[in-house]
Amino acid sequence: MPSAIGEPLDRVDGRAKVTGGAVYSAENNLPGMTYAVMVTSTIAKGRVASIDSAAARRAPGIIAVLTHESKLKLAKSPDDISPDSAADRRLQLLQNDRVLYAGQPVAVVVAETLEAAQEGARLAQVRYGPETPSVSVDASLAGAFIPERLSGAGDPGRSSRGDVQAGMSQASTRLEQVYTTPFQVHNPMEPHATVAVWDGPDGLTLYDATQGIFGARKRVAGLLGLAVENVRVLSPYVGGGFGSKGPTWSHVLLCAMAAREVRRPVKLVLARPQMFGPIGCRSETRQSIAIGAKPDGTLTALKNDVVTHTSSFDDFVEPASTPTRKLYSVPNNSTTQRVVRSDIGTPSYMRAPGEAPGTFALEVAMDELAYALTMDPLALRLKNYAEQDEDGQKPWSAKSLRECYRMGAERFGWAKRSPEPGSMRDGHTLIGWGLGTAMYPARRSPASARARLNRDGSIQVEAGTQEIGGGTYTTMTQIAADGIGVEPSRVIFRLGDTQFPPTPVSGGSMTTASTGSAVYLAARALRDTIIQRAVVDRNSLLYGAKPAQIAFENGRLSRSDRPGQMETIQHFAAGLGEPYIEAIVNAAPGQEKEEFSPMSFGAQFAEVRVDADLGQVFVSRMVGAFGAGRIINAKTARSNFMGGMVWGVSFALYEHAVYDERLGRIVNNNLAEYHVPVNADIGDIDVIWVDEADHHVDPIGAKGIGEIGITGSAAAVANAVFHATGKRVRDLPITLDKLL
Amino acid sequence: MNVASLSAGIAATVPLAEAQTVPSASEIVDCAITVNGREYALTLDPRITLLDLLRERLHLTGAKKGCDHGQCGACTVLSGGTRINSCLSLAVTHNGDFITTIEGLARNGDLHPLQAAFIEHDGFQCGYCTPGQICSAAGLLNEVRGRAKPLDDAEIRERMSGNICRCGAYPNIVAAIKAVRGRVAG
Numbered sequence: 054m055p056s057a058i059g060e061p062l063d064r065v066d067g068r069a070k071v072t073g074g075a076v077y078s079a080e081n082n083l084p085g086m087t088y089a090v091m092v093t094s095t096i097a098k099g100r101v102a103s104i105d106s107a108a109a110r111r112a113p114g115i116i117a118v119l120t121h122e123s124k125l126k127l128a129k130s131p132d133d134i135s136p137d138s139a140a141d142r143r144l145q146l147l148q149n150d151r152v153l154y155a156g157q158p159v160a161v162v163v164a165e166t167l168e169a170a171q172e173g174a175r176l177a178q179v180r181y182g183p184e185t186p187s188v189s190v191d192a193s194l195a196g197a198f199i200p201e202r203l204s205g206a207g208d209p210g211r212s213s214r215g216d217v218q219a220g221m222s223q224a225s226t227r228l229e230q231v232y233t234t235p236f237q238v239h240n241p242m243e244p245h246a247t248v249a250v251w252d253g254p255d256g257l258t259l260y261d262a263t264q265g266i267f268g269a270r271k272r273v274a275g276l277l278g279l280a281v282e283n284v285r286v287l288s289p290y291v292g293g294g295f296g297s298k299g300p301t302w303s304h305v306l307l308c309a310m311a312a313r314e315v316r317r318p319v320k321l322v323l324a325r326p327q328m329f330g331p332i333g334c335r336s337e338t339r340q341s342i343a344i345g346a347k348p349d350g351t352l353t354a355l356k357n358d359v360v361t362h363t364s365s366f367d368d369f370v371e372p373a374s375t376p377t378r379k380l381y382s383v384p385n386n387s388t389t390q391r392v393v394r395s396d397i398g399t400p401s402y403m404r405a406p407g408e409a410p411g412t413f414a415l416e417v418a419m420d421e422l423a424y425a426l427t428m429d430p431l432a433l434r435l436k437n438y439a440e441q442d443e444d445g446q447k448p449w450s451a452k453s454l455r456e457c458y459r460m461g462a463e464r465f466g467w468a469k470r471s472p473e474p475g476s477m478r479d480g481h482t483l484i485g486w487g488l489g490t491a492m493y494p495a496r497r498s499p500a501s502a503r504a505r506l507n508r509d510g511s512i513q514v515e516a517g518t519q520e521i522g523g524g525t526y527t528t529m530t531q532i533a534a535d536g537i538g539v540e541p542s543r544v545i546f547r548l549g550d551t552q553f554p555p556t557p558v559s560g561g562s563m564t565t566a567s568t569g570s571a572v573y574l575a576a577r578a579l580r581d582t583i584i585q586r587a588v589v590d591r592n593s594l595l596y597g598a599k600p601a602q603i604a605f606e607n608g609r610l611s612r613s614d615r616p617g618q619m620e621t622i623q624h625f626a627a628g629l630g631e632p633y634i635e636a637i638v639n640a641a642p643g644q645e646k647e648e649f650s651p652m653s654f655g656a657q658f659a660e661v662r663v664d665a666d667l668g669q670v671f672v673s674r675m676v677g678a679f680g681a682g683r684i685i686n687a688k689t690a691r692s693n694f695m696g697g698m699v700w701g702v703s704f705a706l707y708e709h710a711v712y713d714e715r716l717g718r719i720v721n722n723n724l725a726e727y728h729v730p731v732n733a734d735i736g737d738i739d740v741i742w743v744d745e746a747d748h749h750v751d752p753i754g755a756k757g758i759g760e761i762g763i764t765g766s767a768a769a770v771a772n773a774v775f776h777a778t779g780k781r782v783r784d785l786p787i788t789l790d791k792l793l
Numbered sequence: 794m795n796v797a798s799l800s801a802g803i804a805a806t807v808p809l810a811e812a813q814t815v816p817s818a819s820e821i822v823d824c825a826i827t828v829n830g831r832e833y834a835l836t837l838d839p840r841i842t843l844l845d846l847l848r849e850r851l852h853l854t855g856a857k858k859g860c861d862h863g864q865c866g867a868c869t870v871l872s873g874g875t876r877i878n879s880c881l882s883l884a885v886t887h888n889g890d891f892i893t894t895i896e897g898l899a900r901n902g903d904l905h906p907l908q909a910a911f912i913e914h915d916g917f918q919c920g921y922c923t924p925g926q927i928c929s930a931a932g933l934l935n936e937v938r939g940r941a942k943p944l945d946d947a948e949i950r951e952r953m954s955g956n957i958c959r960c961g962a963y964p965n966i967v968a969a970i971k972a973v974r975g976r977v978a979g
Contacts, residue, residue: 067912070920071904071927073855073895080854167849168840242859242867242921242959292857292921293959325860522919522960692915692962699961724864724957731954733947735963 057531057541058753061688065546066290066526075290078262079246079322086248087116089311089321090170091304092160092177093330094152097186097717098365098396101150101159101179109162109176114169116315118177119161121147125310128278131303132366135275139204140268140558142399143367144303145331146276146310152181153366154398155718156330158303163311163319186396186717190339190360193393197360200392203372205406205561206494210370212378212444213387217343220354220385224345226425232342232414233784236362236710236719237335238328238727239403243292245332246322247305249312256283257312261305264294264519265558270551272301273309289549291521291559296402298521299560302332329710329722333401336361336371340414350428350436352383357414359390364399371400372407376415376764378444379652380492381437386444396717402560404700405760408493409767413704413785416489416768421781429472430488430772431462442650450495450645450749450756453680454654460741461678465658474779483663485777489768491655495682495747495756496563497642501554502571504533504579505635510623512539513633514576518548518556518568522696523759524689525564529572531685532753536576537583538605539622546572554637562653562757565685570751571640578636580605586634587625594618642751651750653761655679657701659769660736663777668792672702672770673736680743682756690758694740697762703730704763705770709786728786824888828853829897837884844868844879847894855895855924859957866956869925869932870894876932878955895924898931907931910969918960926956930970944974 069075094101106118119125131144145157152159160177164170187193200210221227248260257279263269266286274281291298308321323332338361345354357377363369374388403409423430438455441448462468470486471477477484502516514533520526526546534541547553556568584603587595587610595603595610595618604613611619645651658676663669677698684690707728710719721727746754767785774792775781782791821836828851837846844861847853847870856879859867863881870879871893879892898905907927910916917923933952937944949967958966 063912064915066920067917068904070917070923071895071908071911072899073853073924075920076854077857077921079858080848082849082852082854166838166841167845168838172840240959242857242865242919242957244858290920293919295959322858325862325864520919522917524918688915689918692918692960692965695964696918696961699963723862724860725862729957729959730961730963731957732963732966733950733954735950735961738964 057534058685059687060531062527062531062541062686064524064527064689065530066520077243077290077292078248078260078288079320081248081260083248083250083318085317087163087165087315087317087319088167088170089161089163089308089319090174091158091307091327092162092174092179093327094155094157094159096152096181096183097155097188099152099181099183101152102182103180104160105178109173112169112173112176114165115162115173116165117163118173119147119311119314120159121150123147127276129276131276138268140265140300141272142300142302142401144306146303146306154330154364154396156327156398158307158331161307161311163315188395188397188712188717189714190337190362190393193395197391197393199389200370203370203390205372208372208375211389214443215385217354217356217385217387221343221345223353225348226422227345228418228422228425229343230418230421230783232340232417234338234410234413235785236337236712237403237708238710239295239297239333240328240724240727240729241293241295241297244323244325244328245298245302245304247308248318248320249309250318251312255279257309258285259309260287262291262298263288263301264291264298264521264560266517266519266549266551267555268558269301269305273306276306277309286551287549288519291519294521294559295404296406296560297332299402299558300333304331325724326722329719330398333399333403334710335403336400338371338373338410340373342414342418344418344422346422346426350426350433352381352437354385355381355383357388359388361390361392362395362397362400363392364397365394367399369400371410373411375407376411376492379442380415380439380490382439382443383437405493405763408764409704412489412492412764413767413771416765417771417783420487420772420775431458431467434458434490445650447648447650450649450651451745451747452652452654453743453745454656456743457654457656457678457680460743461656461658461676464739464741465676467658474776481665483665483777485661485663485773485775487659487769487772487776489657489765489772491657491679491761491765493562493653493761493764495566495651495653495750496561497566497751498557498563499639499641500556500567500571501637501639502568502575503554503635503637504537504575505633506579506583506626507633508626508629510626512537512544514544514546514572515553516548516556516568516572517551517553518564519559520548521559523564523693524686527689528565528685529569532569532572533576536573537580539608543608562759565755566751566757569753569755571638573753574640575636575638578638582634582636583625584610587620590628592628594620645749649749651756653679653681653756655681655761655765657698657765657769659773661770661773661777663774663792668789670706670774670787671736676739677762678741679761680745681758681761682745682747682750683754684742685755691740693758694762695738697760698738698766699730699735700763701766702735702770704767704785706786822885824885826887826890826892828892829894839883839885841884842880843882843884843887846884847879853894853896857921857925859922866929867922867925869928869956871928871932874935876929895928898927906973907969910972914965914969914972916966916969917962922956922958926958926966929953929956946971
């Protein structure tokens with residue numbers, strides 16, 4: 054049977070998304086709805102001295118002004134976070150007068166209309182007792198510490214194999230450079246939004262823009278003292294997350310707390326400037342890399358000492374050193390991660406945490422080394438190809454990087470590159486070609502799913518998971534159809550409701566491997582049940598056959614030994630005595646992580662065109678070649694890889710949340726001044742992949758593709774800029790002032 | 794200047810709003826606006842934007858709020874066939890206007906060619922900017938209709954640069970508009 058897996062099926066939620074029919078969290082308009090607006094701190098450190106809310110309370114339509122003086126009750130401290138939930142962050146829930154960062158919620162105004170609530174928020178007069186904030190690495194470097202564990206996979210804060218000093222002394226060419234990447238803010242197009250509705254004092258429904266409905270349910274239930282089963286979280290469409298909607302942030306709780314106070318449904322939507330502070334960011338990174346190599350390019354030593362920020366109150370650490378540990382074969386390798394505490398909204402997960410900044414620094418350093426050795430940058434990578442994970446001392450689950458380099462180089466035309474910087478000029482335009490290596494771990498978490506055949510022949514598959522743009526509705530539909538043996542059009546897949554079987558957060562590129570495996574196994578279990586029932590059903594033409602003799606394809610059951618004897622699933626379903634039959638499966642990873650290092654790889658090639666006088670950079674074309682396990686949908690996968698590559702361009706050239714170091718505030722907290730690419734900034738993007746099914750990672754052989762596109766791509770652009778201009782920019786973003 | 798006194802200076806300037814006139818709920822304005830062919834007789838708080846009117850009062854939630862400052866384009870709708878940022882437009886200024894939102898583009902269940910092309914070319918991922926992108930593309934095609942000069946890729950990119958797509962679907966958005974442009978021209 055032609056498998057549904059891999060087909061470029063149009064998104065099954067496409068029609069809803071292009072007609073305005075897809076309902077995002079803030080679009081749940083309920084009877085008696087009220088509107089909440091947060092008042093956020095204008096200082097970065099200190100205390101709230103007073104809040105005069107009299108004028109706000111007098112304004113028409115105001116229902117409540119909630120401050121730390123309102124003594125809103127919680128069942129436990131918002132600083133008390135579950136050690137088993139990597140996504141939980143410490144929250145600011147009006148429990149005291151402390152101000153820990155600029156943009157922290159200090160009051161919530163609830164009103165009859167949005168306009169009234171906004172007016173009330175403007176009228177609330179907050180006076181502060183400010184203290185001097187610290188937001189720069191240099192200001193806090195003396196207090197830097199090495200954390201025991203990094204965020205994400207929980208890798209150790211330092212690593213070492215061999216003897217880096219001895220390795221450096223064996224080298225004929227040595228390179229030591231510092232690379233910096235700036236603070237970045239996720240900025241999904243949909244602002245974070247929550248609608249909270251209480252059903253009596255013990256029951257709560259949240260319509261929440263979250264990447265993790267089950268994490269949100271647990272966090273909210275814990276803080277409000279509710280039974281988990283009495284909290285329902287719904288999130289059928291999420292307008293992008295990129296990590297920022299993984300944790301349950303303060304506004305979610307504040308919305309629920311406000312709804313408890315006013316005893317009506319409350320809608321709370323963040324204003325765009327409020328998305329720069331209280332909902333996470335990617336920390337600035339400072340990476341000091343040292344590399345030593347022999348004349349033939351063989352690495353003798355590789356070292357990366359990383360400094361990042363965390364907040365004064367939380368412990369997130371951007372794991373930027375991990376690519377240096379694993380990407381290349383080198384006997385002498387060490388990394389450290391130091392962390393400074395700053396008076397900032399806490400950093401958190403942002404698309405490819407660790408690998409995105411980590412591959413930038415490492416892959417630019419490798420480009421510099423290639424030039425120092427007068428060696429082709431691609432040849433240098435192949436010379437030091439890691440046949441196994443030398444950090445974890447395990448074989449890779451699958452690795453197709455050599456093939457990615459080959460396919461990508463061929464598609465891009467790398468062989469035609471003339472290595473000398475500035476040598477590929479086109480009239481007034483400097484042309485540069487650059488390369489970077491992509492890598493991202495393949496993760497999998499426990500997940501569950503339900504597959505049901507209804508008497509009318511329809512198939513309904515459910516798993517709690519979220520749709521954040523990755524195409525989950527569509528890929529799960531294909532996986533379920535393939536698992537059962539029916540056309541995708543017969544399957545209705547539903548998600549985004551905590552009443553469906555539990556699944557992990559839509560993060561870490563693990564949805565397909567985790568939830569997809571559960572959906573596949575549930576579909577297979579339903580298929581087996583159908584076959585077993587059919588062969589014992591005296592009314593079935595398949596009666597008496599052995600289950601192994603039954604083929605199930607395109608919605609038809611047939612006997613492989615007597616091809617004429619077949620039954621449609623429609624007919625089988627109509628004969629059911631009960632309204633439906635179903636299979637529920639809890640799927641979990643096994644011991645594979647102990648035996649293998651699960652990783653995806655890719656090769657990124659970029660061409661830049663730089664105005665010789667103005668220094669303006671345009672990424673005119675990119676090729677990304679990936680080896681990332683089995684691809685479920687060729688159309689949505691291409692888009693997902695491409696989106697990651699656009700983020701790579703953005704990382705290299707545009708994004709930079711600028712702190713005013715005196716005041717501790719982000720000065721460009723809006724979409725006009727926090728630059729992300731617009732349509733005219735993006736050239737041609739070509740995405741290809743290696744046919745790779747990695748059955749060491751999960752039953753369907755998929756490894757996840759949501760993040761790898763942003764890895765290696767910023768380095769490819771930065772290396773192309775060097776090739777075009779001869780200027781090596783080690784401090785992102787590469788703005789034109791750095792090229793003039 | 795030391796930081797503490799600078800911060801304190803900012804804190805002291807906070808009660809700016811008190812000097813302003815606070816509109817009261819009784820200051821309402823009568824207004825008639827036609828949206829997707831249906832005329833609405835409305836009594837409006839003069840502060841309400843066209844976007845908030847659509848989303849919060851008419852429950853036409855297709856137009857999205859991304860920034861509320863005209864910086865992202867998610868709120869793009871058509872006013873008399875011209876694309877506008879509905880977040881930057883007070884609803885009361887649209888008395889007598891004909892507004893088309895994403896909900897009004899499909900006719901009798903048949904998708905507008907742009908809507909179909911966005912699906913075919915996967916011109917979106919999360920879908921949040923999509924109604925604005927499609928309305929903006931419809932406005933773009935109106936702007937160049939009847940013009941002799943062909944609409945090339947570079948011009949599509951430039952003319953679509955008021956609509957941010959954070960998922961990075963830009964090449965597919967260009968492909969979708971090209972497909973419709975080709976059909977209209979050919």
